[in-house]
Amino acid sequence: MIFEAGLRSLKKLIFTLVFLKLFFSGNLVAQDDSITVTGLQSVLENVDEVPGLEFIVYFKTLNDTTDLTLLNLSQHADSVNFWFSDTILLYNQAKELNAGLSLLNEGSGSINYFLFKREVSESGVLEYLDNLIRNELFDPSGIVNNSFTNEGELVLLGTKTAFRPYYKLKVKILSDIKMLLLLACLGMFLIASLIMVLVMFVIKSKKRRKEVLTLRFKNLCYGPISDLLFDDEPERLKQLKREELVCLFPKGHLDIDLFKDVMIQEIISLNKNMKGDFKARLKLIYRKLELDKHSIKKLSFKRWDVVTSGIVEINEMDVIEAVPIVGKLTSHVNFYIRSNAVATMLNISEDMTLKVLADQRYPLSKWQQMKYYRIIKYLNNKGNVQFDLLFESKNESVRVFGIKLVRYLGLVDRLSVLRQMYRTASINEKIEILKCYDNFNHLEGLDDIHTDLSTSDKTLFLNVVKVLKNLGSEVSQIILMEWFRKTKDFECRLKILDAVNSLNPELVTLSNFSANEEQVNQIIAHLKDPILNHV
């Protein structure tokens, strides 16, 4: 139940989180502004001093004699034709100086960048500016205005200023990897949910359409089927040809798969509820309309439920021709196909040796046992079913089921077979064999059973005690009392005393129980309670 609460919280959490995430990214985008390398000069031209950033102009002369001290340049100590300026704070000044120098035609000059007195490259400057902008230490907003006021083109200015921020935001969103991920995640969610909603609606409307059609088809088949069933001349149905039969139903409907399915369903349901010659008539209608072919066709489908419904139909309508195909499905991986195929084989193959069942490799579930029991009970009433293959099966659960059948169907003549099996039987088989003994008040091989009291399996132990309660000898009483002293388990003790009490009540009262007096008294009181004994 905690799950419900969690689910709820979970979902809400996503919202908050998704929200928060975008929220942070949004902040970054809003503060960030990018400068490209090519644009560095233009940015620098348009700003005042940038804290920490300085410029020095270098100039390499062609002649050793050129003297530039007049222009406030200093000569390098090691090289006579290398001159440099003082540190300049404004980029525009450095640019002017460089331009002036280049006019001299005596060499080449360059502007060099210094961050906190250390020389850096253009990209280094760029990174630094980025940092400043991100931390709001430096406001480049002046750039835009400055650069465009210089142009003086009003129209151009208007367009460009409006366009630029949008462009930047978009670029930012697309270049931020986290943002991309987030968008992908949201996009996926949206697409997936849209698909799912669509699928759901398609399923729902399909289902609804099918329901409506099924109902309509049902109503359509009542009339013709009743007509055919209650025809006063029973022989007429036999003589009718398929075409004549088809004419009774609305035109073209018998070519529709759903209509066929509905027809089969209705025929099967009637078949279950009807007695006498009506059953034969229903089967005749089924065959004459060639619905059996429809059922057989279903066996080759991929969907397990379609195959299974085909098998069920074959079973209900005794389509014996399909036995070879159904036989192949008896060891299918799918539980429903397998179990129904076996049921069908048992029901319609007329094989009284139950070989299909004995050859099962999968453990037999109780659900299957329930179904097969009903079929075998029916077969047993009809004829002579041979159970021996079941007892010889390699599959333990099949053997156990075989023993259960002895008990359920009252096959007293098999008890001798069970006796032979007992010694080598597994625990589960032994338990069932003991139940048979108990049920039929018949016991062979008391000694074997006494030995089994030393088992470590509690269920087997309790079943042994139960059989002995019913069928034990005087020796059993003594052995049981020994076990009573040996065992500590409360339930076992209770059942042992119960058994001894019913075999020989005096023994219980006469016995000298020294240890655990209290517990023994409790048990004896329990055994003597009239209401508890009643049940």
Added chain:
Amino acid sequence: MKNVLIIEDDKLISSLVQFKLKKEGYNVTMAEDGIAGIDAINLLQTDLIITDVMIPFKNGIEIIHHAKKVSPKVPIIVLSSLGEEEGTVMEAFNLGVSDFVPKPFNPNELAMRVRRLINN
């Protein structure tokens, strides 16, 4: 013409029985669930009721109870897939139903029983 009421949730069965009984010359009404069944008992002048004991919305026993209260003389046939030894069926007999037809059943036989009960 005699009126017969069928209370049964399996429409196929009820329409089949209806078909048969109409052929025999009865006027047949169908009710698919317990509530419709009770309404029909209240409103219609029926000469015989055929009912299941396991139907939606109402217990079949309640319907029998109600029918016996409203018109004690109308015979009731129970049509059910439950065995005769089941508690509900026994209870139905105690309430005074006239007949019990277990499913699977033979519609001709059912029609015969209807005829016999109505003629009595």
Added chain:
Amino acid sequence: MYSILFHIVIELMGILFLVYSFSIITIYLIMAVLSGLEMRDHLRKNKFADYLDVITSPVSPGISIIAPAYNEGMNIVQNAKSLLTLHYSRYEVILVNDGSKDDSLERMVESFDLVKTDYAYNYQIECKRVRGVYKSANRSFSKLIFVDKENGGKADALNAGINVAQNEILACIDVDCILSSDSLTRMVRPFMEETNRKVIAVGGVIGVANNCDVKDGTVTKYRVPDTLLGRFQVIEYFRAFLMGRMAWTRINGLMLISGAFGFFDRELVLKVGGYFPKTVGEDMELVVRMRRHMYEMGIAHKVGFVPDPLCWTEVPETKGVLSKQRNRWMRGTIETLQLHQSISMNPKQGVLGMVSYPFWSIFEKWAPILEFIGLIYTMVMVFTGDISALYFIALFVLIYCFSILISSFSILYEEIAYNNYKDKTDLKKLIKTIILEPFLVHPQLVWWGLKGHWHFIKGKGGWGEMIRTGFKKATDKQKVSTVTP
């Protein structure tokens, strides 16, 4: 101004939240698909089931229904009666009176001719002292066993019942649940279909009975509750059972079976020592312990789930009772996860250790806390004014849509699978609830979850009292009364 450190923290949280939200969305979509597949398979399976056969077949396993009751005097007789009329041949009903202070015992004795027996009670699982085991002198109530014991809480009462149970399968239910008469046949089906994998437990769906018509133990007319809290729980239950549990069943990772309606293999329950009475989340704890045991033994096993509507219960519609319930659920989750910490990310524990456990810790246990932190962050952001308004609105709408989407899915699932709420106005009411719930109900749930954490830390125990009014008897259109406001 942001310092570098703060900047890094925000970056990291951003990534964390991104991963978190990404996984949640993915998990939810996967869950929706998985549960859809499971539901489809279940509906197909149902076509081939003859449940009538299960009732009488000698192969069907015996069932012991165990229903603990504490101060249920008003309804106990009626509930016992309806439990005794379920459609199944081999079962017993064990009512455990957990030291009620009211007249439960007297009422039961009087109504069922109960007699105190000399039952030799076996404390194979430890529990509080049993004062007496009662049986009816009337043969027609032979299925009923009434255990009167000293108060010890729900888990302890269940243990006391398990000690008496004789049948292979235990059905642990809340005594006030309304069970459909074919609930037993349907719930034993997964046990009966067991082939290769041992079926150790089977859970069922719980429906909201408030405001519905109940007749013969089944809901005949569905109606949504009148209050918002009630309606919200209808949707929440759809979501949890039809989406959540179905998906977990699909991958065999189910970790919780509702204490109100769960079926267990008796032998295994005894082997692992029954319920653990010291936790308030005893239902979840038992399932985890059973599965853990199976994994440790190396036995292939399965926890089944039956999505048919078979059991209904009244849900609390008042804030007080609901908050106690949620608080308890949260504590139960924390306690269970805490107790079984060693299975976390343990490959030997299969799906349980590798998927279910991590999911529960991250997305169930920590959810309210993370959500709360998220909320505080948002607040801080809003107040420092660093937020882009456009984002705020866009995201809010998106989040909201996601919430509605998930809820609508669960309603659609219900529609496709059962279509119980047929009335158009009911549907409209549910849709309205979906729209309002994120604002009105959800914040409270988060708060109650946080309180659960707090109470767990403080070490509070005991389960919140559920106030209920009695079932009205014997009227044709019986209505399950709602909790008194």
